[in-house]
Amino acid sequence: EDQVTQSPEALRLQEGESSSLNCSYTVSGLRGLFWYRQDPGKGPEFLFTLYSAGEEKEKERLKATLTKKESFLHITAPKPEDSATYLCAVPKTGANNLFFGTGTRLTVIP
Amino acid sequence: NAGVTQTPKFRILKIGQSMTLQCTQDMNHNYMYWYRQDPGMGLKLIYYSVGAGITDKGEVPNGYNVSRSTTEDFPLRLELAAPSQTSVYFCASTLQARTDTQYFGPGTRLTVL
Numbered sequence: 001e002d003q004v005t006q007s008p009e010a011l012r013l014q015e016g017e018s019s020s021l022n023c024s025y026t027v028s029g030l031r032g033l034f035w036y037r038q039d040p041g042k043g044p045e046f047l048f049t050l051y052s053a054g055e056e057k058e059k060e061r062l063k064a065t066l067t068k069k070e071s072f073l074h075i076t077a078p079k080p081e082d083s084a085t086y087l088c089a090v091p092k093t094g095a096n097n098l099f100f101g102t103g104t105r106l107t108v109i110p
Numbered sequence: 111n112a113g114v115t116q117t118p119k120f121r122i123l124k125i126g127q128s129m130t131l132q133c134t135q136d137m138n139h140n141y142m143y144w145y146r147q148d149p150g151m152g153l154k155l156i157y158y159s160v161g162a163g164i165t166d167k168g169e170v171p172n173g174y175n176v177s178r179s180t181t182e183d184f185p186l187r188l189e190l191a192a193p194s195q196t197s198v199y200f201c202a203s204t205l206q207a208r209t210d211t212q213y214f215g216p217g218t219r220l221t222v223l
Contacts, residue, residue, distance in 0.1 A: 036214075041219075043200050043202075045214070049211060087153070096141060096158060097155050101152060102150060102151065
């Protein structure tokens with residue numbers, strides 16, 4: 001059965017304090033792993049797609065990496081505007097939709 | 111491009127009332143989805159469509175109906191609203207189901223009292 005588990009559920013960081021968010025997954029034949037950012041009261045906004053183990057992608061202070069079992073979203077020197085919920089998702093096995101994790105709520109304190 | 115638009119943004123219903131949540135995309139995407147998001151529960155798929163005239167159930171379809179008469183529009187119908195349908199509803203679309211990015215609308219916050 002497909003599983004996507006994100007940890008921690010919530011994370012509070014001081015501005016400039018780097019950290020990582022984890023997304024572990026269990027699917028039959030990974031066909032991509034997606035990271036989204038969701039601000040309160042808004043829809044998820046696409047950040048990255050990773051397709052194969054060892055792949056890395058960067059955008060400003062964010063870097064996503066992928067292994068055969070998990071993905072990390074590294075946040076370097078975060079700013080308060082990075083505060084949001086970060087969601088990861090994988091294509092559901094044998095289906096035409098994504099399976100989402102429950103997200104990590106990140107708060108960056110000035 | 112407006113992307114994915116949803117109306118209304120907020121709605122309060124009484125138990126037993128019905129309503130339609132509207133979703134429109136202008137990206138010529140074949141695949142469209144309806145999710146609900148409850149606190150701490152992540153996004154759950156209600157229904158999806160692979161093209162005009164074709165729809166299928168997701169994980170939590172009970173109490174909902176959909177139709178897809180055009181590529182652009184994918185309305186979600188709630189019949190006989192119940193308090194358990196209090197949630198935030200998101201519509202999304204994508205070009206290819208399994209490997210392409212899903213683009214989300216801004217959501218509809220529904221409360222059933």
